[in-house]
Amino acid sequence: MAAVAQTHSDDDLDLIARARGGDLGAFNVLVERYETPVFNLCFRMLGGPAAEDAAQEAFISAFRFLERFRGGSFRAWLFRIAANACYDEMRRKKARPAVSLDQPRGEDQRPFDAPDNEPTMEERAANTELRQALQHALDQLPAEQRLAIVLCDVQGMDYAEIALVMDVSLGTVKSRISRARFRMREMMMERRELLPDSIRQSGEEQ
Amino acid sequence: MNPFAIFNRHPASELSAYIDGQVKSERRATIERHVDGCASCRSDVAELRVVMTTMGDLPLAAAPRSFALTPNMVARPVAASEPRSMPGYVGMRIAGAGVAAVLAVVVLLDAGGVVNESGSGDDSGSTALNFAETSDDAPTGAQLDMSEYDEFANDLEASASPVERAGGAEETKAPEPTIAPGSAPADATQEPAAGGIGGALDGENATTTPDEGYIADAPVATDPVLPVNADDSDAAATDATLDNEALRTVAAGEDNGISTLVIIEIALAVFAAAAVAGSFVLAYAVNRGSNRD
Numbered sequence: 001m002a003a004v005a006q007t008h009s010d011d012d013l014d015l016i017a018r019a020r021g022g023d024l025g026a027f028n029v030l031v032e033r034y035e036t037p038v039f040n041l042c043f044r045m046l047g048g049p050a051a052e053d054a055a056q057e058a059f060i061s062a063f064r065f066l067e068r069f070r071g072g073s074f075r076a077w078l079f080r081i082a083a084n085a086c087y088d089e090m091r092r093k094k095a096r097p098a099v100s101l102d103q104p105r106g107e108d109q110r111p112f113d114a115p116d117n118e119p120t121m122e123e124r125a126a127n128t129e130l131r132q133a134l135q136h137a138l139d140q141l142p143a144e145q146r147l148a149i150v151l152c153d154v155q156g157m158d159y160a161e162i163a164l165v166m167d168v169s170l171g172t173v174k175s176r177i178s179r180a181r182f183r184m185r186e187m188m189m190e191r192r193e194l195l196p197d198s199i200r201q202s203g204e205e206q
Numbered sequence: 207m208n209p210f211a212i213f214n215r216h217p218a219s220e221l222s223a224y225i226d227g228q229v230k231s232e233r234r235a236t237i238e239r240h241v242d243g244c245a246s247c248r249s250d251v252a253e254l255r256v257v258m259t260t261m262g263d264l265p266l267a268a269a270p271r272s273f274a275l276t277p278n279m280v281a282r283p284v285a286a287s288e289p290r291s292m293p294g295y296v297g298m299r300i301a302g303a304g305v306a307a308v309l310a311v312v313v314l315l316d317a318g319g320v321v322n323e324s325g326s327g328d329d330s331g332s333t334a335l336n337f338a339e340t341s342d343d344a345p346t347g348a349q350l351d352m353s354e355y356d357e358f359a360n361d362l363e364a365s366a367s368p369v370e371r372a373g374g375a376e377e378t379k380a381p382e383p384t385i386a387p388g389s390a391p392a393d394a395t396q397e398p399a400a401g402g403i404g405g406a407l408d409g410e411n412a413t414t415t416p417d418e419g420y421i422a423d424a425p426v427a428t429d430p431v432l433p434v435n436a437d438d439s440d441a442a443a444t445d446a447t448l449d450n451e452a453l454r455t456v457a458a459g460e461d462n463g464i465s466t467l468v469i470i471e472i473a474l475a476v477f478a479a480a481a482v483a484g485s486f487v488l489a490y491a492v493n494r495g496s497n498r499d
Binding site: 031037038043052181189 | 218221222226257260261262267270273275279280
């Protein structure tokens with residue numbers, strides 16, 4: 001998906017220019033192009049239905065503040081807006097915890113249209129459990145570490161682009177990703193039985 | 207086993223970047239040597255790789271719906287953000303303007319009364335002037351009253367702060383020179399009048415304070431309940447002068463000329479109080495409404 005987004009970058013600029021002129025249709029081409037990565041970023045950050053609101057809010061803000069985009073990676077700029085929308089959503093959630101308590105965590109999980117090739121029943125169940133465990137582990141991370149590891153390992157961004165999204169130095173990006181991975185490791189090793197055999201072996205053989 | 211590994215600190219914090227190839231080449235070689243000879247770091251690297259692989263294998267969720275913008279979405283936040291902050295200010299401005307206007311009328315009537323009455327004869331001089339005379343007779347009493355007024359006015363002014371924020375207080379203070387041409391006792395008529403804004407906020411005190419401003423020459427006016435009876439001007443005059451012999455004759459002499467003014471002023475004060483209270487309630491309600499969004 002990272003590759004897909006990057007091949008569009010030239011075309012992006014043309015669409016951005018038109019959108020700046022008020023062409024909502026041109027902007028919606030960009031929305032269509034980026035809505036999956038943006039939604040997934042929000043989903044991993046928020047782990048629930050709030051992701052939908054955050055993603056929508058991000059695109060609305062992006063359109064309104066399009067004037068402020070000064071070239072470079074549109075994806076990084078857009079992700080930064082999306083990350084901010086997620087932070088807003090987290091603050092809102094913290095301010096009104098009763099709202100989120102209404103829904104038990106497990107049911108927050110949206111059913112994925114997983115590109116698994118005809119998984120068996122057991123595999124599917126194990127996958128679901130693993131994904132829930134991963135999301136739960138992600139939820140335990142401090143927000144900026146979660147953002148770093150999601151951008152790096154889920155969205156496949158390189159450090160330089162992550163530094164743009166997070167507006168921090170490369171060193172900070174490195175340390176946030178490192179801390180997030182070590183914490184995720186601890187939590188994953190506690191649920192080692194959920195990992196697929198192939199991965200478990202690769203972790204143990206060395 | 208690399209013998210140097212023992213002497214090297216475990217480069218734990220660098221392993222993550224090392225795996226990603228984000229470590230400079232000289233440092234990279236050092237880490238590589240260490241990892242080769244260190245079982246603990248080797249297992250760290252392996253497990254970090256598991257994290258990366260597992261996270262990378264997470265499937266992308268399809269967007270649950272289209273996030274395409276409609277013209278409505280783009281118009282909404284801009285339109286919504288303006289009224290969100292406006293009603294509060296508008297309410298306060300209306301309150302401030304209303305109070306200022308009403309007080310301006312009160313002050314003008316007062317000033318008119320001063321001019322008319324001072325022109326009409328020696329005995330029927332303005333109340334302010336009369337007070338100045340009586341305070342000569344009883345300086346101690348006047349002093350005491352002044353301090354009481356000051357306290358009262360201070361209390362009221364403290365509660366008047368919301369109006370001051372709205373800018374109402376500045377305007378109401380402006381007409382001061384028209385009433386008080388310098389004499390210290392005359393200032394006593396000022397302070398309760400200024401306090402009247404604060405009193406209006408409370409609602410209960412509201413009807414009484416402007417009278418106090420007007421009949422400040424009567425020491426009893428510090429009791430906020432008394433002037434309510436001022437509809438009956440005789441009763442008011444009597445009450446007001448009960449404590450002060452010197453004032454009784456003066457106040458009695460003023461009765462006919464003052465009564466209409468007093469009534470008009472009370473009516474205006476009640477109106478002002480209602481306007482202020484109403485607009486505050488309105489502003490509060492609107493703010494609550496907009497916060498809920």
